[in-house]
Amino acid sequence: xxxxxxxxQPSRLDHVKNALHExxxxxxxVSDVRGHGRQKGHxxxxxxxxxxxxxxxxxxxxxxxxxxxxxxxxxxxxxxxKTGKIGDGKIFIYPVEESIRIRNEERGESAL
Amino acid sequence: MKQxxxxxxxxxxxxxxxxxxxxxTASQPVSMAQAAAPSQVSAAQVQKLEGEIASAQEAGDxxxxxxxxxxxxxxxxxxxxxxxxxxxxxxxxxATMMQSFSLMALVTVIWAIIGFSLCFAPGNSFIGGxxxxxxxxxxxxxxxxxxxTIPLETYMVFQLMFAIITPALICGAFAERMKxxxxxxxxxxxxxxxxxxxxxxVWGKGGFLNASLGGAFPTLDFAGGTxxxxxSGVSALVCALYLGKRVGYPHEPMPPHSxxxxxxxxxxxxxxWFGFNAGSALAANGLATSAFVATHFGAAAAAIGWAIAxxxxxxKPSVLGAISGAVxxxxxxxxxxxxxxxxxxxxxxxxxxxxxYLMVSKVKSRFGYDDSLDAFGVHGAGGTIGALLTxxxxxxxxxxxxxxxxxxxxxxxxxxxxxxxxxxxxVGVLIAWGMAIVGTLIILKIVDSLIGLxxxxxxxIQGLDLALxxxxxxxxxx
Numbered sequence: 001x002x003x004x005x006x007x008x009q010p011s012r013l014d015h016v017k018n019a020l021h022e023x024x025x026x027x028x029x030v031s032d033v034r035g036h037g038r039q040k041g042h043x044x045x046x047x048x049x050x051x052x053x054x055x056x057x058x059x060x061x062x063x064x065x066x067x068x069x070x071x072x073x074x075x076x077x078x079x080x081x082k083t084g085k086i087g088d089g090k091i092f093i094y095p096v097e098e099s100i101r102i103r104n105e106e107r108g109e110s111a112l
Numbered sequence: 113m114k115q116x117x118x119x120x121x122x123x124x125x126x127x128x129x130x131x132x133x134x135x136x137t138a139s140q141p142v143s144m145a146q147a148a149a150p151s152q153v154s155a156a157q158v159q160k161l162e163g164e165i166a167s168a169q170e171a172g173d174x175x176x177x178x179x180x181x182x183x184x185x186x187x188x189x190x191x192x193x194x195x196x197x198x199x200x201x202x203x204x205x206x207a208t209m210m211q212s213f214s215l216m217a218l219v220t221v222i223w224a225i226i227g228f229s230l231c232f233a234p235g236n237s238f239i240g241g242x243x244x245x246x247x248x249x250x251x252x253x254x255x256x257x258x259x260x261t262i263p264l265e266t267y268m269v270f271q272l273m274f275a276i277i278t279p280a281l282i283c284g285a286f287a288e289r290m291k292x293x294x295x296x297x298x299x300x301x302x303x304x305x306x307x308x309x310x311x312x313x314v315w316g317k318g319g320f321l322n323a324s325l326g327g328a329f330p331t332l333d334f335a336g337g338t339x340x341x342x343x344s345g346v347s348a349l350v351c352a353l354y355l356g357k358r359v360g361y362p363h364e365p366m367p368p369h370s371x372x373x374x375x376x377x378x379x380x381x382x383x384x385w386f387g388f389n390a391g392s393a394l395a396a397n398g399l400a401t402s403a404f405v406a407t408h409f410g411a412a413a414a415a416i417g418w419a420i421a422x423x424x425x426x427x428k429p430s431v432l433g434a435i436s437g438a439v440x441x442x443x444x445x446x447x448x449x450x451x452x453x454x455x456x457x458x459x460x461x462x463x464x465x466x467x468x469y470l471m472v473s474k475v476k477s478r479f480g481y482d483d484s485l486d487a488f489g490v491h492g493a494g495g496t497i498g499a500l501l502t503x504x505x506x507x508x509x510x511x512x513x514x515x516x517x518x519x520x521x522x523x524x525x526x527x528x529x530x531x532x533x534x535x536x537x538x539v540g541v542l543i544a545w546g547m548a549i550v551g552t553l554i555i556l557k558i559v560d561s562l563i564g565l566x567x568x569x570x571x572x573i574q575g576l577d578l579a580l581x582x583x584x585x586x587x588x589x590x
Contacts, residue, residue: 044367045426047436047486048473051365 001096001109002070006061007035007089008081013059019080020063023072027112029062039087058089064096066109166261170254173261176396177270183387184273188212188280191384194377195439196284199485202369203575204288205585211283211295218296219276222303227275228268230308232258237320237328240312257317257325259394270391271311278307278340284485285348286355286565288366289572292580294565298555306347306551310339310544321540324513331540332506332513332524332533334403335392337447337499338544345492346548348483354556355565357482359572371432378435382411385442389449402510403449407442410449410461414441417465425473433469440468440490444498451506451513451524460501468494499541503534 008016013030020028034055041054065073074091082088101111193212197205219227229244244250252263259267279299283290313319314333321338323330333339358366368374389407393400418437419429444464445457452460472489483489506525508514514522523530559565566572571579578584 045428045430046367046371046432048469048477049362051367 001064001099001112002067003062003064003094003096004070004073004077005092005094006077006081007033007058007091008061008077009083009088010057010059012081012083013061015080016061016077019076020061020073023069023076025063025065025069025073027063031060031062033058033060037087037090056087064099064112066112170261173259173395173397174263174266176400177259177262177266177391177394180387180391181266181270181273183384184270184277184391185216187381187384187388188273188277189216191377191380192277192280194373195381195435196287196374196377196485198370198373198375198377199368200287201366201575202585203577205369205373205577206583207292207576207580208283208287210292210581211287212280214292214296215280215299216276218299219279219303220272222300223268223272223275227303227308228271230304231271231275231311232268232316234317235312237318238313239309240316261395267394270394271315274336274340274388275303275307275311278336278344279303281341281344281487281491282348282351284487284491285352285483287484288576289355289358289566291563291565291567292576294559294563297563298559298565301555301558302347302552305555306343306547307339310343310547313543314339314540321543329536329539330514331499331536332451332502333447333499333540334450334502334511335389335446337443337495337502338540341443341446341491341495342499342541342544343548345488345490345495346545347552348487349481349492350549350552351556352481352483352488354553357480358484359569361482362477362480368432375431375435378439382438382442385411385446389446393450399450399511402454405454406449406452406457407445409454409457410441410445410464411438412441413458413461414438414444414465414468417441417462418469419465421466421469422473436472436486436490437465437469440464440494443491443494444468444501446495447499448502448505451502451511453505453507453510456505456507456527460498460505463501464494464497467497496541496545499537499544500534503537506533 006016010032017028017030035058036054036056039056041052041056044051044053061077063073070093074093077091098107099109099111100107189212190209193209196212197209200208224247226242226245228247228250229242230240233240233243235241247265247268250264250268252265254260254262255264255267258264279302282299282302283295286295313321313327314331314336315322317325319325319327321327321329321331321333323332331338360366385407386404390400390404393403415434415438418440419434422433423429441461441464444460445452448457448460468490471493472486476483476486476489502525504526506513507528508521508524509528511524512521514524516522525533556565567576567579
């Protein structure tokens with residue numbers, strides 16, 4: 001089992017979600033986050049005072065998947081989330097030790 | 113013949129005026145005019161009719177003044193509460209609103225007990241007497257020196273709303289770092305020591321600066337540019353300097369947590385200000401209309417002025433800038449509202465918008481004081497420039513406030529040829545500045561030595577909502 005974590009542009013969320021549902025991904029957790037890689041921020045001005053905002057809004061999608069789904073998922077995210085500009089985001093893949101369904105305490109890949 | 117015409121005119125007056133008591137007798141004068149010969153109209157009947165005309169006028173004026181009183185209260189809550197609340201960080205939103213709200217309650221009680229008397233009972237040139245403590249002799253009968261057609265009680269409650277909002281404005285200077293208990297004590301003393309004497313001098317019988325009741329230096333202040341805005345704005349500056357900067361200022365970013373709330377507050381202030389300025393005509397008459405229009409035009413021109421200045425200097429006109437500009441214009445037009453023409457109001461507003469923008473964006477950063485919500489930059493500076501421009505643009509054509517021995521109107525401001533009025537304005541401005549500076553320093557020292565002014569650093573970092581009130585403004589969990 002692997003955890004796939006993708007940080008994407010908020011405007012791409014719907015595309016990515018639809019693409020993932022199409023290839024059969026059943027579970028995901030989505031959160032609103034802020035961050036930056038090499039993307040520059042912007043300046044806001046309030047009553048003459050400047051504020052540099054370099055933590056930009058992003059969306060994080062986390063999924064724990066059986067190994068066979070990792071490559072299709074990465075492919076789906078890449079095609080749905082890419083705009084070609086700096087700020088598109090990143091995908092990280094982690095190994096997962098165990099997964100447990102809370103409702104019936106099932107364990108392993110069948111709990112995904 | 114003359115009596116016949118007189119009765120006809122009385123009949124017309126009834127037809128045109130409002131009021132329940134009048135409507136019941138409306139048929140009478142018409143039939144009298146048609147049926148009776150002039151000699152049958154008795155003095156008693158004329159006296160009764162005159163009484164009913166007076167009642168009708170009172171009804172119109174009183175209705176207007178009560179509405180204005182409500183509008184001015186709305187300026188504090190929720191107007192100012194929202195305007196200031198949106199400008200602070202999320203962790204301090206409730207504490208900021210509580211400052212305005214608590215003053216609505218506190219100042220009311222002080223006013224009822226002694227405040228109104230100190231402002232408006234006859235006393236000396238500097239402070240009123242005690243004839244009206246506990247609102248003694250303040251009831252349905254008008255006091256003709258102040259407003260002949262409304263109950264003195266209406267006048268009292270209208271003025272109360274001004275006494276409430278003035279200290280609330282000061283809170284902008286020490287937002288996010290003042291102890292609530294200290295604020296309460298500070299405001300009680302400020303109301304009594306600074307507001308009441310200032311209001312008495314400008315508006316009370318025998319006041320030193322009272323333009324309409326023969327003060328030594330007639331300072332024109334229609335609705336409170338000196339009494340409300342200069343005193344609170346300058347006091348705010350003193351507080352900001354005395355209390356010192358917020359922890360982390362100016363390096364840590366502290367942008368407004370909700371310009372949306374501030375926007376709503378500013379619009380409520382604009383609408384409420386019609387009560388503040390037009391209501392200061394104390395009657396539902398042409399002068400109220402004139403003040404209403406001047407107020408609105410001042411706000412509009414100032415919003416444009418600030419927005420243009422910001423657009424040029426920063427490349428983008430911000431919403432916060434536009435609404436701040438409108439407020440600055442409203443402040444500046446306040447002393448001028450019942451004395452200037454609509455076109456002059458546009459000029460005053462535009463100048464104030466640009467001037468206050470520069471005060472807030474350039475002067476504040478140059479001197480480095482932390483006037484958190486720009487109470488000085490908008491109210492102190494706006495009130496000062498408005499008071500001085502009143503001396504320039506006030507005209508007898510709008511309000512013949514100065515009269516000679518025969519009752520003929522005299523020139524009022526510079527546009528009438530009386531440039532000296534600007535000096536009279538300057539005297540009022542300097543007195544307001546002086547009282548605000550000296551009085552505020554004394555009060556700050558007293559409160560600081562009794563209970564301390566500032567919250568401890570951990571509270572400032574945690575946020576005043578939790579530290580002082582045990583609450584959070586927003587709990588968005590499911």
